[in-house]
Amino acid sequence: STDVRDGAVPDSLVVVSNREPYSHERDDDGEIRVRSAAGGLTSALDPVMQSRGGTWVAWASGDADMAVADEGIVTVPPSDPAYDLKRVPLSDAAVQGYYYGYANQVLWPLCHEDTGRMWTEPAYWEQYRAVNEQFAEAVDTVADAGQPVWFQDYHLALAPRVVREQRPDATLLQFWHIPWPAPSVFSHCPHSDALLDGLLACDVVGFHTAAYAEQFLHCVDSAFPAATVNTDTGSVTYNGHETRAVANPLGVDVEAVRERARAADVASIRDTVLGDSRSDPSIRLALGVERLDYSKGIPERIEALAHLWERRPDLRGEFTYVQKASRTREGIAAYRRYRADVVDAVERVNDRFGTDDWQPIVYTEAQLDNETLAGLYRAAEVAVVTPHRDGMNLVAHEYPAACVDGDGALVLSELAGAATHLDGALTVNPHDIAAIADTVEAALELDTAETRTRLEQLQNSVAALDSSEWVARQFSVLK
Numbered sequence: 494s495t496d497v498r499d500g501a502v503p504d505s506l507v508v509v510s511n512r513e514p515y516s517h518e519r520d521d522d523g524e525i526r527v528r529s530a531a532g533g534l535t536s537a538l539d540p541v542m543q544s545r546g547g548t549w550v551a552w553a554s555g556d557a558d559m560a561v562a563d564e565g566i567v568t569v570p571p572s573d574p575a576y577d578l579k580r581v582p583l584s585d586a587a588v589q590g591y592y593y594g595y596a597n598q599v600l601w602p603l604c605h606e607d608t609g610r611m612w613t614e615p616a617y618w619e620q621y622r623a624v625n626e627q628f629a630e631a632v633d634t635v636a637d638a639g640q641p642v643w644f645q646d647y648h649l650a651l652a653p654r655v656v657r658e659q660r661p662d663a664t665l666l667q668f669w670h671i672p673w674p675a676p677s678v679f680s681h682c683p684h685s686d687a688l689l690d691g692l693l694a695c696d697v698v699g700f701h702t703a704a705y706a707e708q709f710l711h712c713v714d715s716a717f718p719a720a721t722v723n724t725d726t727g728s729v730t731y732n733g734h735e736t737r738a739v740a741n742p743l744g745v746d747v748e749a750v751r752e753r754a755r756a757a758d759v760a761s762i763r764d765t766v767l768g769d770s771r772s773d774p775s776i777r778l779a780l781g782v783e784r785l786d787y788s789k790g791i792p793e794r795i796e797a798l799a800h801l802w803e804r805r806p807d808l809r810g811e812f813t814y815v816q817k818a819s820r821t822r823e824g825i826a827a828y829r830r831y832r833a834d835v836v837d838a839v840e841r842v843n844d845r846f847g848t849d850d851w852q853p854i855v856y857t858e859a860q861l862d863n864e865t866l867a868g869l870y871r872a873a874e875v876a877v878v879t880p881h882r883d884g885m886n887l888v889a890h891e892y893p894a895a896c897v898d899g900d901g902a903l904v905l906s907e908l909a910g911a912a913t914h915l916d917g918a919l920t921v922n923p924h925d926i927a928a929i930a931d932t933v934e935a936a937l938e939l940d941t942a943e944t945r946t947r948l949e950q951l952q953n954s955v956a957a958l959d960s961s962e963w964v965a966r967q968f969s970v971l972k
């Protein structure tokens with residue numbers, strides 16, 4: 494058996510995340526259906542869990558009564574059970590305070606450097622602490638001695654400290670999937686010290702970029718003068734325990750994306766998404782794909798496109814923008830308002846420039862399967878990814894990977910983690926409406942040779958961050 498202290502991927506591990514890798518829903522006929530979650534986290538960790546085994550601990554956010562059976566443990570995936578899923582049931586009050594409250598109205602805006610949106614009800618922090626304790630208890634019931642425990646993301650900053658207190662010798666890891674802010678921003682948080690203390694219970698804390706890891710170290714340095722912080726090695730010694738803060742960028746499963754793109758029936762996907770009246774195959778497409786999150790910069794992008802159609806009337810009827818949007822976190826007013834603003838902006842632009850046989854923006858909230866999405870990537874000449882802030886952004890990885898025909902240009906926010914890692918994108922400040930318009934225009938006018946060169950650079954950088962290496966890179970830090 495392997496010793497994690499050698500830096501190898503362990504034989505078996507415990508993963509802890511807010512979202513489940515598989516969700517359970519009860520059909521009309523009472524049968525339980527199991528569906529795999531499509532996100533970046535699951536596609537990186539599920540293969541490792543399937544080959545190594547262990548337990549994944551997550552909020553039982555699907556069908557609640559499933560969680561009570563067998564102490565909340567079910568085996569996944571359904572066809573060939575390979576590991577256990579320990580489902581943690583949360584009360585309504587817990588979901589309100591921990592998920593809609595602290596995680597998504599304090600930590601999310603804080604880490605995306607949007608402190609004006611922070612709202613810190615006392616119950617949020619109480620529930621965040623209580624739920625982190627609940628996750629830690631679940632870990633305690635499933636983790637064998639010596640089994641490493643890997644916490645995922647901003648929902649679980651405090652649980653590592655609780656587990657450390659129960660198990661001083663445990664190997665604990667965290668990966669923070671969203672940005673880590675500068676100390677001047679982090680200091681807005683009334684619980685900044687407790688959050689840092691929770692994370693410093695880990696042996697390794699991973700981030701998407703070296704800049705996030707450095708900012709984390711600077712926050713530790715200013716919060717805990719007694720800690721020894723070495724920014725060259727990324728090491729912190731705090732209360733006699735050493736933590737390493739590292740950059741470990743997470744990309745996508747490149748071959749899986751390519752396969753889906755190759756298999757996709759691009760023409761029919763294009764027709765379905767554009768609708769009959771607008772399926773003219775000569776219309777050029779740009780594409781945006783995101784959750785309706787205020788960090789994504791969608792209104793600026795729509796305004797920029799309006800400027801472009803305004804000053805380039807020749808592009809009307811020739812160039813269409815497709816916005817694939819997913820509703821998200823709608824228990825929070827800011828998200829509901831953001832969606833309404835986006836829908837309004839789309840309507841305004843369509844009323845202004847649309848004609849009987851051309852619609853400038855095709856907006857869809859349809860749930861597209863991964864293959865349809867890959868086909869849409871292939872159909873689009875340009876992808877526009879302009880978040881104000883984004884931990885990494887996997888659309889920026891998936892799009893070039895899916896461009897199996899050798900063309901496609903990426904307009905990318907310089908403030909997304911992906912901009913640190915990807916060569917070949919046309920980068921832009923996501924607040925600069927004029928620059929977004931110019932850059933989309935430039936993307937549409939790239940000559941074939943430059944398009945190819947840039948796409949090759951993009952595909953090489955995306956391949957270098959293929960998700961298959963991510964787990965091993967995180968564990969290798971333990972050596």
Ligand code: G6P
Binds near residue numbers: 532646670822
């Ligand atoms: C971000 C977070 C993930 C989260 C996802 C979707 O990517 O880093 O942890 O799962 O958003 O948000 P949701 O609130 O629906 O889980």
